[in-house]
Amino acid sequence: MENKKDVLLSLKDLEISFGAGKDKFVAVQDVNFDIFKGETFSLVGESGSGKTTIGRAILGINSTSNGTITFEGQQINGKISEKRKHEIERKIQMIFQDPSASLNDRATVDYIISEGLYNYGLFDSEEDRIKKVRTMLEEVGLLPEQLYRYPHEFSGGQRQRIGIARALIMEPDLVVADEPISALDVSIRAQVLNLLKKFQREQGVTYLFIAHDLSVVRFISDRIAVIRAGRILELAETEELFTNPIHPYTEALLSAVPVPDPQLAKTRKSYVYDPNMHHYETDKPKFVEIKPGHFVYCNEEEEARYKKELHEQGQI
Numbered sequence: 001m002e003n004k005k006d007v008l009l010s011l012k013d014l015e016i017s018f019g020a021g022k023d024k025f026v027a028v029q030d031v032n033f034d035i036f037k038g039e040t041f042s043l044v045g046e047s048g049s050g051k052t053t054i055g056r057a058i059l060g061i062n063s064t065s066n067g068t069i070t071f072e073g074q075q076i077n078g079k080i081s082e083k084r085k086h087e088i089e090r091k092i093q094m095i096f097q098d099p100s101a102s103l104n105d106r107a108t109v110d111y112i113i114s115e116g117l118y119n120y121g122l123f124d125s126e127e128d129r130i131k132k133v134r135t136m137l138e139e140v141g142l143l144p145e146q147l148y149r150y151p152h153e154f155s156g157g158q159r160q161r162i163g164i165a166r167a168l169i170m171e172p173d174l175v176v177a178d179e180p181i182s183a184l185d186v187s188i189r190a191q192v193l194n195l196l197k198k199f200q201r202e203q204g205v206t207y208l209f210i211a212h213d214l215s216v217v218r219f220i221s222d223r224i225a226v227i228r229a230g231r232i233l234e235l236a237e238t239e240e241l242f243t244n245p246i247h248p249y250t251e252a253l254l255s256a257v258p259v260p261d262p263q264l265a266k267t268r269k270s271y272v273y274d275p276n277m278h279h280y281e282t283d284k285p286k287f288v289e290i291k292p293g294h295f296v297y298c299n300e301e302e303e304a305r306y307k308k309e310l311h312e313q314g315q316i
């Protein structure tokens with residue numbers, strides 16, 4: 001197991017905008033976080049909050065308008081050499097939400113899983129390549145004899161397994177998993193999450209897991225960042241976020257998470273978040289580390305109030 005505190009990816013003051021002039025739309029701003037080697041870091045927020053935009057910027061698909069993305073200590077946004085770009089495209093892989101749309105339906109499973117191996121010459125001989133692909137198929141719970149089938153011959157869950165095989169065969173350091181289970185049948189979601197965790201244990205791969213639902217990420221994440229309207233509002237270790245949420249938006253999201261215990265469900269407060277309570281343009285909020293490892297986006301007055309409350313509760 002690698003030291004979890006080694007930073008693999010770092011986003012600093014990241015801003016991503018679309019359009020220009022009066023049509024300019026800032027989709028992501030003030031985004032600051034590090035992802036440690038070997039962890040599962042989840043980015044959670046409602047539809048349109050900017051999760052996919054951040055994931056695509058890390059992969060180099062979206063360009064950034066401000067700030068830096070650093071991977072293995074080197075900046076990867078903005079101008080980078082073709083050689084470095086090629087290297088990163090192997091090291092950072094993506095798993096998509098909709099396995100039907102993301103797999104080429106005219107290609108066999110063998111071709112889909114091998115494509116990256118061909119692009120990077122990651123095999124010694126044809127025999128070696130087939131062996132790698134067969135082993136990977138078994139690793140994701142499919143049968144080696146299904147090698148020459150086409151994606152439409154598989155169920156949704158099996159197609160997602162093909163998508164996972166295609167990403168993991170590249171032995172990436174980071175996998176951006178963008179809502180990898182939300183298009184799947186509820187009954188097979190846990191299996192796919194377990195499969196992702198298995199690869200993490202075996203290969204030490206790091207995940208940036210994107211989801212719109214906190215309950216999905218609770219059991220797989222080491223740390224969670226909550227995003228709303230392009231800004232990260234809170235970031236903490238998973239249990240810390242669930243037991244001691246600080247930002248009112250996180251509290252509102254958590255009050256929507258179903259609680260299995262009916263008694264507990266009755267006593268839990270229900271929060272409604274009013275976005276107008278924050279005046280970001282005039283307040284100059286910052287992403288402040290309120291407790292060790294627990295960050296909240298807040299202005300000075302909120303910071304003082306949060307700290308006072310935590311002090312009174314004996315948390316700091």
Ligand SMILES: Nc1ncnc2c1ncn2[C@@H]1O[C@H](COP(=O)(O)OP(=O)(O)OP(=O)(O)O)[C@@H](O)[C@H]1O
Nearest residue numbers: 018025027045046047048049050051052053054212
């Ligand atoms: N290419 C683009 N051009 C213009 N606006 C865009 C583009 N891509 C994304 N946006 C806008 O940026 C915002 C963030 O979108 P994004 O897809 O990142 O959200 P998301 O949190 O991933 O949502 P979802 O869960 O629906 O995928 C949205 O308002 C979206 O309309």
